[in-house]
Amino acid sequence: MIGITAFGGYIPRLRLSRKSIVQHIGWLNPAIAGGAQGERSMCNFDEDSLTMAVAAALDCLVGQNKQGVDSLYLASTTLPFADRLNAGIVSTALNLRDDIVTADFGSTQRAGTTALIAGLQAIKSGDKKKVLVTASDKRETKAASPYEMWFGDGAASVLLSDENVIAEFKGSHTVSLDFVDHYRGSLKQYDYNWEERWIRDEGYAKIVPQAIRGLMAKLEITMADVDKLIFPCFIKREHAGIAKALGATPEKVVDNMHEVCGETGVAHPLAMLVSTLEAAKPGERIIVAGYGQGCEALYFQVTDAIQDLPPRAGIRGSLASKETTDNYMKFLKWRNLLLTEAGIRGEAPTQHPLTAMWRQRKQLLGLVGGKCRKCGTPQFPKTDICVNPECRTAHTQDDYEFATVPATVKTFTGDNLAASVNPPNIYGMVQFQGGGRLVADFTDCKLADVKVGMPVKMSFRIHAEDKERGFTGYFWRAVPIV
Amino acid sequence: MATGIRDKVVILGMGCTKFGERWEAGAEELMVEAFEEAMADAGIERNQIEAAWLGSAFVNYNLGRSAVPMSVSLRLPEIPVTRVENYCASGTESFRGACYAVASGAYDIALAMGVEKLKDTGYGGLPALGSMDGPKWMTASASTAPGGFAQLASAYAAKFGVPMEDLKRAIAHVSWKSHQNGTLNPKAHLRNAVSMEQILAAPIVAYPLGLFDCCGVSDGAACAVVTTPEIARSMGKQDLVAVKALQIAVTSGSEVGHNSWDGHHFVTAASCSKKAYKEAGITNPREELSMMEVHDCFSITELVTMEDLYISERGEAWKDALEGFYDRDGKVPCQIDGGLKCFGHPIGASGLRMMYEMYNQLLGRAGQRQLANPRFGLTHNLGGRPTENVCSVGIVGRYGE
Numbered sequence: 080m081i082g083i084t085a086f087g088g089y090i091p092r093l094r095l096s097r098k099s100i101v102q103h104i105g106w107l108n109p110a111i112a113g114g115a116q117g118e119r120s121m122c123n124f125d126e127d128s129l130t131m132a133v134a135a136a137l138d139c140l141v142g143q144n145k146q147g148v149d150s151l152y153l154a155s156t157t158l159p160f161a162d163r164l165n166a167g168i169v170s171t172a173l174n175l176r177d178d179i180v181t182a183d184f185g186s187t188q189r190a191g192t193t194a195l196i197a198g199l200q201a202i203k204s205g206d207k208k209k210v211l212v213t214a215s216d217k218r219e220t221k222a223a224s225p226y227e228m229w230f231g232d233g234a235a236s237v238l239l240s241d242e243n244v245i246a247e248f249k250g251s252h253t254v255s256l257d258f259v260d261h262y263r264g265s266l267k268q269y270d271y272n273w274e275e276r277w278i279r280d281e282g283y284a285k286i287v288p289q290a291i292r293g294l295m296a297k298l299e300i301t302m303a304d305v306d307k308l309i310f311p312c313f314i315k316r317e318h319a320g321i322a323k324a325l326g327a328t329p330e331k332v333v334d335n336m337h338e339v340c341g342e343t344g345v346a347h348p349l350a351m352l353v354s355t356l357e358a359a360k361p362g363e364r365i366i367v368a369g370y371g372q373g374c375e376a377l378y379f380q381v382t383d384a385i386q387d388l389p390p391r392a393g394i395r396g397s398l399a400s401k402e403t404t405d406n407y408m409k410f411l412k413w414r415n416l417l418l419t420e421a422g423i424r425g426e427a428p429t430q431h432p433l434t435a436m437w438r439q440r441k442q443l444l445g446l447v448g449g450k451c452r453k454c455g456t457p458q459f460p461k462t463d464i465c466v467n468p469e470c471r472t473a474h475t476q477d478d479y480e481f482a483t484v485p486a487t488v489k490t491f492t493g494d495n496l497a498a499s500v501n502p503p504n505i506y507g508m509v510q511f512q513g514g515g516r517l518v519a520d521f522t523d524c525k526l527a528d529v530k531v532g533m534p535v536k537m538s539f540r541i542h543a544e545d546k547e548r549g550f551t552g553y554f555w556r557a558v559p560i561v
Numbered sequence: 562m563a564t565g566i567r568d569k570v571v572i573l574g575m576g577c578t579k580f581g582e583r584w585e586a587g588a589e590e591l592m593v594e595a596f597e598e599a600m601a602d603a604g605i606e607r608n609q610i611e612a613a614w615l616g617s618a619f620v621n622y623n624l625g626r627s628a629v630p631m632s633v634s635l636r637l638p639e640i641p642v643t644r645v646e647n648y649c650a651s652g653t654e655s656f657r658g659a660c661y662a663v664a665s666g667a668y669d670i671a672l673a674m675g676v677e678k679l680k681d682t683g684y685g686g687l688p689a690l691g692s693m694d695g696p697k698w699m700t701a702s703a704s705t706a707p708g709g710f711a712q713l714a715s716a717y718a719a720k721f722g723v724p725m726e727d728l729k730r731a732i733a734h735v736s737w738k739s740h741q742n743g744t745l746n747p748k749a750h751l752r753n754a755v756s757m758e759q760i761l762a763a764p765i766v767a768y769p770l771g772l773f774d775c776c777g778v779s780d781g782a783a784c785a786v787v788t789t790p791e792i793a794r795s796m797g798k799q800d801l802v803a804v805k806a807l808q809i810a811v812t813s814g815s816e817v818g819h820n821s822w823d824g825h826h827f828v829t830a831a832s833c834s835k836k837a838y839k840e841a842g843i844t845n846p847r848e849e850l851s852m853m854e855v856h857d858c859f860s861i862t863e864l865v866t867m868e869d870l871y872i873s874e875r876g877e878a879w880k881d882a883l884e885g886f887y888d889r890d891g892k893v894p895c896q897i898d899g900g901l902k903c904f905g906h907p908i909g910a911s912g913l914r915m916m917y918e919m920y921n922q923l924l925g926r927a928g929q930r931q932l933a934n935p936r937f938g939l940t941h942n943l944g945g946r947p948t949e950n951v952c953s954v955g956i957v958g959r960y961g962e
Binding site for chain 2: 493
């Protein structure tokens with residue numbers, strides 16, 4: 080049996096009230112009011128597709144032996160590097176083995192399901208034992224675009240294997256069509272979109288059913304053999320219409336998360352799948368489809384093993400853990416849609432030394448420190464001579480991962496002087512259970528909530544952007560658990 | 562067996578510029594200003610200086626690298642000149658170099674200069690850190706000096722169970738006292754008195770530090786000429802101010818990396834002051850010290866330092882501060898010249914500026930600020946951040962006492 084053995088999800092904590100978008104910029108494009116239900120998820124200033132992909136993958140790996148992962152597929156159309164393997168960054172952040180396959184999947188909104196099928200095929204062939212698929216998107220739109228209303232940011236991740244399968248893969252079907260509802264030229268920042276009515280009638284309404292009907296014919300099943308139907312379509316009414324046309328009763332149709340999150344791009348079919356698995360009972364049968372330049376559909380059946388999967392935040396947990404804002408200006412600023420004054424202090428150079436980055440890759444991306452073999456002291460960073468004043472032995476440190484070790488706040492401040500797009504910049508010393516500490520930026524918190532002694536968890540975030548050279552540097556930040 | 566530096570070196574002359582926003586002067590001109598005063602005070606000629614040290618911290622915004630800019634500005638005659646940099650202890654490092662040169666017998670007369678031109682950056686506060694500060698930048702939080710030191714307050718309050726409101730009042734008193742003292746100093750950057758209410762109501766720079774908890778960012782230079790007691794006497798000098806101790810302690814990295822430190826004080830200062838007292842022969846600093854100029858880059862820094870100098874008991878400095886123990890009319894007056902808070906803080910010059918006040922006090926030249934019959938004076942610098950720093954402690958007194 081092959082299929083999914085674990086899943087994880089990540090939706091950024093911040094949600095932007097869609098009414099606030101209309102209130103601020105509806106005057107420019109009153110049509111956007113039509114999509115102003117609920118809220119959309121919104122990356123914090125230090126989040127992007129890559130950081131969300133890491134968060135979802137970490138969630139997926141809860142309770143799993145990650146050393147067994149022998150392939151990592153990353154799917155997104157909004158990755159930070161056009162020529163530097165983004166999956167390699169995720170792999171280093173997760174501190175996976177070096178001798179694994181890493182690959183980026185992109186260029187289409189259905190890259191998430193494409194990566195999923197590719198992973199399942201690798202397992203099926205017997206070539207790979209554990210494939211981690213993580214899909215993520217933070218799609219950029221111009222201000223007052225209707226897509227600004229429909230889109231959300233998020234990521235989802237699944238682990239595929241032929242052992243401990245919680246959802247058995249039964250088959251897939253793909254339709255490839257160069258249907259261009261939107262495109263983004265390789266050096267362009269924003270999508271170019273054609274008329275929504277055409278996208279709705281000739282795109283979603285025809286292509287999604289073509290793939291799903293094809294799958295059902297291939298597997299000789301009908302909608303009676305399907306308990307949950309998952310496919311993305313940001314136009315809510317059309318989403319329901321397509322499901323109805325396929326013969327799915329409303330309780331079978333998995334919500335497109337418009338009101339609570341918005342469409343998370345390449346991640347969305349996987350995010351809807353993960354959210355479904357989180358509540359699934361053994362025996363449930365699921366169709367999940369990804370749409371973009373055609374459509375591909377997969378059929379799964381949930382097994383008894385799902386009951387043994389350790390708890391995780393997942394999509395539902397992420398959705399529940401939120402802070403809603405009506406600060407549309409903040410959204411504009413963080414999406415680089417607002418030119419603001421940073422002051423001369425903000426001009427400090429941000430060039431990343433690639434040589435030092437390579438030497439320190441485990442430390443920088445993986446939050447890997449050292450643990451002294453002599454005295455047992457965990458420490459960050461890993462150095463030649465032990466930090467323990469009672470030890471000081473040389474060359475005794477083994478790699479020690481801090482990323483998932485519980486930690487608490489030791490000292491903190493909220494700094495109004497530091498150049499920041501989210502002042503005050505909150506940072507302080509965090510101390511890990513069992514030993515080790517570091518001074519870290521804090522994120523996803525308010526100064527008033529931070530207290531000495533409170534628990535924090537580490538989160539992979541953007542550390543510094545070098546906009547002049549197009550480089551994004553990453554490191555780990557502390558998220559206080561209120 | 563090493564015998565330390567006590568009474569081996571005396572100060573022949575000192576100079577210090579007015580600190581402040583010296584828009585009209587560069588680092589070169591500031592050095593000349595301090596140099597001229599020191600030379601006149603010492604009563605020597607330029608060519609009697611045999612070796613010189615320069616302390617400056619922010620090279621990119623200041624003089625640039627090496628000792629060449631000082632040697633050229635002062636037109637020193639092809640003698641050994643050395644630039645030192647050790648964060649905010651750079652001025653004291655410069656002084657230490659000159660003192661050790663004389664104490665070793667290598668030279669008869671040596672000069673120590675400290676200078677910083679901070680107001681050429683185009684913005685307030687100290688220069689921001691960036692990728693030019695080395696690969697550590699790739700993991701460093703986007704922090705500033707106030708944010709780095711502000712964390713002492715959260716840790717101190719947690720460690721000793723002091724309510725933040727009480728700690729805020731105590732550190733406000735620290736700044737209030739320094740402003741009082743600053744009004745009496747014509748060379749101080751800030752010479753205005755402020756009320757406790759003003760201090761407590763000021764905008765927050767880095768929680769819980771408000772504007773008045775932060776020292777001035779200033780331009781300035783200070784200079785000392787040192788020699789042996791014998792040579793000073795031979796030159797007709799009567800009242801001699803002697804160096805009793807000069808110590809530096811640099812972190813081993815345990816604070817930032819090992820869980821043995823609670824973040825509420827300076828490990829380096831606790832060690833450095835012990836060594837300095839031993840070198841100076843002081844056994845009870847609370848009783849024996851007459852005055853102090855400590856590194857009050859932020860009010861909380863001064864407060865916790867009182868415990869690391871073994872003057873206040875652990876967890877008690879905030880009470881001593883509120884009770885006026887460190888006021889000008891208190892038991893151990895601290896920051897008589899206004900401190901970094903009001904005299905100002907041109908990084909490289911600060912250690913020598915502190916020494917300048919001790920020197921003037923011991924010679925009875927401190928004007929309106931003059932204390933009655935001071936005996937031992939202590940200077941203290943703290944460079945870096947509480948997590949990783951350099952501490953210097955100097956003790957001076959009358960020669961032979």
